[in-house]
Amino acid sequence: MVNHRGIEANPAKIKALLDMKCPTSVKQCLIGKGIGKPPVACILCKQKVAGRGNQAHRIEVRTAYPLRHILHKPESSGRMLKWAVELGQFDLEYCPRAAIKGQALADFVLKFDEEVDDKAIVLEEPTSQESHQDEKKQELPHPWWILHVDGAVNNNRSGAGIVLITPEGHCLMSASHFKFNATNNDAEYEALINGLKLALEVGAVNLIVQSDSELVVNQVNGGFQARGPRTELYMRCTKRLLEKFLSAKLESVPREENSNADALAKMGS
Structure with a gap:
């Protein structure tokens, strides 16, 4: 010992x-x-x-x-x-x-x-494999994933950076380049939408989304009003994707806490 x-x-x-x-x-x-x-x-x-x-x-x-x-x-x-x-x-x-x-x-x-009772091993044979898996899914809570998104526009070129962190701490990173004209808000929304699609594809159930764009975060959360038909379409698409998760939170973070996604966005632009 x-x-x-x-x-x-x-x-x-x-x-x-x-x-x-x-x-x-x-x-x-x-x-x-x-x-x-x-x-x-x-x-x-x-x-x-x-x-x-x-x-x-x-x-x-x-x-x-x-x-x-x-x-x-x-x-x-x-x-x-x-x-x-x-x-x-x-x-x-x-x-x-x-x-x-x-x-x-x-x-x-x-x-x-x-002498130690808490070290005992109890083996229980389930009635059926399917019922045991269903009970396990109901009992175990779904872990949380963390998504960092950021958009960047440089010299009439734009891009998006996505960092998806698994519950085990692994990072999935993506840098995208847009071949269409986009504003700063458009790039932020594009990064957010692509990040949500990636999280759904890999099977994330509970998701925390962090972005350094206070405007986009408050528009989606209902604090700010979306002006313009293009911005409203972006906001509606984002809300529909968020509803597909069991639980999803959109948070605003300082830029220094979103540095990895910011670097990928600049790389993509």
């Missing part, structure tokens, strides 16, 4: 090893991940078998580590030498570990302490 004091042993796992029951079958197949666990397991196994009689039985140890080479090194000392002497009286056969399915399951189970 890693905590503010450093790295310490896990008391629950130590208790599990101490309380582990000895094997009951004669033929044992031991699977170990570390250097210390297989020798200890062999001793426990042999002690249990020896209690039935003096007949020796071969024990097969399956491991991915070179235990035979380590335990029979001439320069072994300390704990290794003690293990080598202790295991020398037994008939051990070290074999390579061919499959790890059983070990993987055991490692997974050991990650959860029995």
Whole structure:
């Protein structure tokens, strides 16, 4: 366990090893991940078998580590030498570990302490796959997407910049060039409409739209009146697209908070 004091042993796992029951079958197949666990397991196994009689039985140890080479090194000392002497009286056969399915399951189970109830895993089989998916869609809230839009007009050329941010933080960027004459407000509306279409195409349900054009934001939100037939058409088209989302918010932000979309708009123009 890693905590503010450093790295310490896990008391629950130590208790599990101490309380582990000895094997009951004669033929044992031991699977170990570390250097210390297989020798200890062999001793426990042999002690249990020896209690039935003096007949020796071969024990097969399956491991991915070179235990035979380590335990029979001439320069072994300390704990290794003690293990080598202790295991020398037994008939051990070290074999390579061919499959790890059983070990993987055991490692997974050991990650959860029995004393902690909140770590329990409950598996429930749904009645049908379709009903389970429908319930999941109803229960889980839809995440929010963020859309930054901006329009730019330079030297009778115009463009739009779009930055769509997914709930996971990924950015979808687009720079568009307009081959028709457009005013600043037209470019802002074009960027907004194209951004909303992009969000609908990728499946966004809840959307927050941010633009640095206070005029466009207030016209769509109802604060300002749209003057001119062209501006009114832009505003109606924007409102129809916003209604297709489950929830959509149009906000006005400072230009410095919309810098990425502004740079793409200038690139497009």
